[in-house]
Amino acid sequence: MLDLKTVRKDPDPALAALARRKDGSQDRLAEALQLDERRREILPRSEQISAEQNAANDAIAQAKRDGADASDAIAKMKEIAAEGKALKAELAEVEERLATVMGQVPNPPDPSAADEDTEISRWGEPLPEGRDHIELAGHLIDMEAGARVAGSRFAYLKGDLVRLELAIVQFMMDKLGGQGFTPVIPPVLVRERALYGTGFLPDTEQQIYRLADDDLYLTGTSEVALASLHDGEILDEADLPLRYAGFSPCFRREAGAAGRDTVGIFRVHQFEKVEMFVFCSPEQGLEEHERILGIEESVMQDLQIPYRVVNIAVDDLGSSAAKKYDIEAWLPSQKQYRELTSCSNTTDFQARRLGIRVRGEGGSPRTAHTLNGTATALGRTIIAILENHQQPNGMVRLPEVLQKYGAPAEIGEK
RNA sequence: GGAGAGGUGGCGGAGUGGCUGAACGCACUCGCCUGCUAAGCGAGUAUGGGGUUUAUAGCUCCAUCGAGGGUUCGAAUCCCUCCCUCUCCGCCA
Numbered sequence: 411m412l413d414l415k416t417v418r419k420d421p422d423p424a425l426a427a428l429a430r431r432k433d434g435s436q437d438r439l440a441e442a443l444q445l446d447e448r449r450r451e452i453l454p455r456s457e458q459i460s461a462e463q464n465a466a467n468d469a470i471a472q473a474k475r476d477g478a479d480a481s482d483a484i485a486k487m488k489e490i491a492a493e494g495k496a497l498k499a500e501l502a503e504v505e506e507r508l509a510t511v512m513g514q515v516p517n518p519p520d521p522s523a524a525d526e527d528t529e530i531s532r533w534g535e536p537l538p539e540g541r542d543h544i545e546l547a548g549h550l551i552d553m554e555a556g557a558r559v560a561g562s563r564f565a566y567l568k569g570d571l572v573r574l575e576l577a578i579v580q581f582m583m584d585k586l587g588g589q590g591f592t593p594v595i596p597p598v599l600v601r602e603r604a605l606y607g608t609g610f611l612p613d614t615e616q617q618i619y620r621l622a623d624d625d626l627y628l629t630g631t632s633e634v635a636l637a638s639l640h641d642g643e644i645l646d647e648a649d650l651p652l653r654y655a656g657f658s659p660c661f662r663r664e665a666g667a668a669g670r671d672t673v674g675i676f677r678v679h680q681f682e683k684v685e686m687f688v689f690c691s692p693e694q695g696l697e698e699h700e701r702i703l704g705i706e707e708s709v710m711q712d713l714q715i716p717y718r719v720v721n722i723a724v725d726d727l728g729s730s731a732a733k734k735y736d737i738e739a740w741l742p743s744q745k746q747y748r749e750l751t752s753c754s755n756t757t758d759f760q761a762r763r764l765g766i767r768v769r770g771e772g773g774s775p776r777t778a779h780t781l782n783g784t785a786t787a788l789g790r791t792i793i794a795i796l797e798n799h800q801q802p803n804g805m806v807r808l809p810e811v812l813q814k815y816g817a818p819a820e821i822g823e824k
Numbered sequence: 825g826g827a828g829a830g831g832u833g834g835c836g837g838a839g840u841g842g843c844u845g846a847a848c849g850c851a852c853u854c855g856c857c858u859g860c861u862a863a864g865c866g867a868g869u870a871u872g873g874g875g876u877u878u879a880u881a882g883c884u885c886c887a888u889c890g891a892g893g894g895u896u897c898g899a900a901u902c903c904c905u906c907c908c909u910c911u912c913c914g915c916c917a
Contacts, residue, residue, distance in 0.1 A: 415873095449874095453873080453874055454874060454886095456874095457886045457887090458886090460885085460887085461885060463897090463898085464898095466897080466898090467842070467897075468842085468843090470842070470897065470898070471842040471898080472842090472843080474843095475842080475843065480897085483897080484898090485897080486897085487897040488897055489897095490897090491898090601907095644871090773880090774880070776880095
């Protein structure tokens with residue numbers, strides 16, 4: 411959500427930035443500005459009436475206290491109230507429309523966000539080709555049972571793959587703990603407000619599972635619950651940045667993805683993820699974004715997975731991000747880089763929607779900034795590890811760093 | 825799932841229709857005072873929005889007592905719905 415007060419003073423930068431998204435959002439902002447103007451036409455008149463009402467009210471109260479006859483004052487009050495009623499109804503309507511339109515305006519992209527997906531760096535030496543994760547560990551992934559029990563794009567992970575996943579999680583929590591992140595297991599069922607606040611609604615409803623009998627949604631990322639952890643709060647600037655590492659399952663309907671990535675667990679309806687989330691001051695945002703990216707790269711290097719970093723195109727940012735980096739891992743079986751993690755600077759977009767502010771020494775509150783990034787998406791990380799550490803004999807030698815966290819040294823069908 | 829109680833400012837806690845943006849206490853800030861400390865005295869201390877303004881300063885108006893509706897000339901106070909917290913019973917990982 412944009413700050414109308416700021417935009418109103420100088421609309422052009424926001425309109426120009428939104429135009430880069432090529433989704434017509436600058437038109438919605440323009441509509442919002444018109445509604446805002448209308449609102450500020452009506453509001454002073456409405457408030458004027460309220461003030462008269464308050465004054466008349468005081469007169470009635472005074473008369474009653476003095477034991478005098480208040481019927482004249484009451485009659486006047488009735489008149490004023492009736493006059494204000496229509497105006498207030500109109501105001502409420504304008505404000506409701508304004509809120510709806512503003513809720514649909516995405517975050518204006520940062521100037522440094524790319525026009526097209528742009529590779530900005532590369533690391534590691536990719537294998538030219540190789541077996542896919544099903545060929546390598548299919549005996550530990552039961553897609554048939556998954557489909558039978560829950561439908562397509564569900565799987566059972568078994569045996570050493572589970573040990574591998576849990577080792578990665580423990581490794582991540584250790585690593586992130588050292589970087590000031592507090593481990594969190596958040597709710598994965600949330601109210602609409604949490605999804606609205608993070609900008610997933612109204613925007614990506616077709617991706618979100620909703621419960622039939624309760625007003626709850628299954629979250630596609632713990633970002634939703636982590637952002638809402640401080641819903642409505644004013645944070646002490648001295649405590650910032652607040653960094654959380656959420657570990658949770660993630661649920662995505664993958665509507666519209668039919669026919670894409672149908673092999674194995676690359677694209678499934680349910681997976682686990684460790685997610686970084688940061689609350690910080692406006693000044694700290696840029697630095698935190700680079701820091702999160704640095705951590706994500708460091709994880710790839712720890713796990714010895716060749717990757718590239720991509721500055722994501724403005725028209726692919728999602729509503730909340732002003733800028734986003736993806737880290738794409740090399741998958742030898744596909745002979746291409748595929749998204750493994752991403753990190754977004756959502757600036758004040760989510761914080762304003764959620765009413766999260768920061769207050770410094772003696773200052774008045776300002777809207778906070780938030781950022782998020784994938785520490786590790788377990789399914790895809792497992793795929794990348796399997797494919798990039800495969801041996802000519804079909805076995806997989808797992809990264810040494812994971813072994814002290816309980817991962818086996820080797821996976822495969824002997 | 826059943827039965828109750830309750831949600832007021834940073835905290836505690838008054839307030840059952842007008843004099844309450846909100847008593848009183850605590851905490852905090854500034855000043856005074858006491859050769860330190862403590863105590864004491866005085867003043868102040870919410871958030872959002874509109875207008876005015878070069879101004880996020882000041883002034884002024886409006887709104888806010890969990891949220892949203894309603895009754896009323898007037899609601900923290902009465903009614904309805906929702907959310908949340910707590911207690912007891914049941915169930916349960």
